[in-house]
Amino acid sequence: MARPAQITTEMEQEAMRLVKRAKTARELRTGLSVLLPKQHGLTNAGTGESLGVSIATILRMQKEIRQRVDGTAEQKRKWGGRRRQLMTVEEEKAFLEPWVAEAEKGGVLIVPPIHKALIQACGRTIAPSTVYRLLARHGWRKIAPDTYHPKRDAAAQDDFKKNSAKQWRKQRGKTPQTYRYA
Structure with missing residues (x-):
């Protein structure tokens, strides 16, 4: 019973x-x-x-x-939340401040230096995926590169297209070897 x-x-x-x-x-x-x-x-x-x-x-x-x-009610629940956090959200925001200034200048940020700095700040080894999650938590995202070089010379490219040969000539006597698989 x-x-x-x-x-x-x-x-x-x-x-x-x-x-x-x-x-x-x-x-x-x-x-x-x-x-x-x-x-x-x-x-x-x-x-x-x-x-x-x-x-x-x-x-x-x-x-x-x-x-x-x-009258012994607990004020805070013991379950849920970020239990395994390395830093609080405010500490993470302060940690990312130096890179925010660099990003605002238009600089390209790469993860390895941020990863090394995070290891030094926490004093233990950390997986690189932790850095990606930290950046995502603060609204950072990976931006795809442009389809053209930012310092390109459009006039020089157009000139090359107009004045280059329409077909490339084959070089005599220099054909690639063929390989046979047994």
Whole structure:
């Protein structure tokens, strides 16, 4: 037989207040995770099935209400977020400042110097893909090169096209060797 949920009357009252002022589905489910077992005798598994969440989520929601009643409610969740970050977003922004100035001048940035600087800043080895993700996180993108050289001389190119031979002559006696595969 399943273990019955340990729900006090204070928890039930807090859950009723939460259900009445609920603005999101999560708040409503949190309140119902206490009310359904207390008022209708459902097990945690039955409550989870009726609310469409797992038993672990039901227990987490009940714990949240229990902590509210006891006054020991956690201010911050322990799950989600960037847990394995090397730097905060503000630190990353400060780290990229020198390269922003160079990019605004029209300079071409390459990843290896940024990668070396990031390794020095963090004091450990870092994969190059981390640099690409850092740049993407701050709105940097790879720009494809132009189809022509920026310092080209268009007049010289047109002159070459007009004055060059229409067909190239074959050089006599110099044919490429043919290779046979066995």
